[in-house]
Amino acid sequence: MKTKSKTQFEGSWVWKRKREKILLRDEGLCVECRRYGRKDREGLPVRATLVHHRIEYEDAPELALVDSNLVSLCEACHNRAHPDRAAKKGTPPRFGR
Numbered sequence: 001m002k003t004k005s006k007t008q009f010e011g012s013w014v015w016k017r018k019r020e021k022i023l024l025r026d027e028g029l030c031v032e033c034r035r036y037g038r039k040d041r042e043g044l045p046v047r048a049t050l051v052h053h054r055i056e057y058e059d060a061p062e063l064a065l066v067d068s069n070l071v072s073l074c075e076a077c078h079n080r081a082h083p084d085r086a087a088k089k090g091t092p093p094r095f096g097r
Contacts, residue, residue: 003061018065019051026072033074048072052081 009015026048033039033046040046052073055063063069073081 006057009057009061009064014065018070022051022067022070023048023072025067029072030074030077031071032077032080046074049075050078052078 004012028048030038030046030048038046050073052071053064054069054071057064060069079085
């Protein structure tokens with residue numbers, strides 16, 4: 001089976017469906033913020049906006065849809081997981097949005 005590029009994979013209906021499943025599993029909350037008790041400005045649990053691959057797609061495409069390799073994160077925690085990407089975008093990792 002040919003491996004898709006990351007862009008092709010992220011645009012696929014299979015990934016979109018899996019992403020929604022993971023967000024539901026994690027109750028729509030950032031698991032890292034929940035773990036450390038972080039809250040948003042209103043004092044509410046921080047909402048997740050992204051699903052992160054613990055082992056990157058490029059390194060192990062066979063794990064791309066494995067639930068245990070996926071975790072819901074807010075943008076700040078995702079930036080912390082990828083400081084090189086955040087720096088390229090000019091977005092410093094931060095909390096308490």
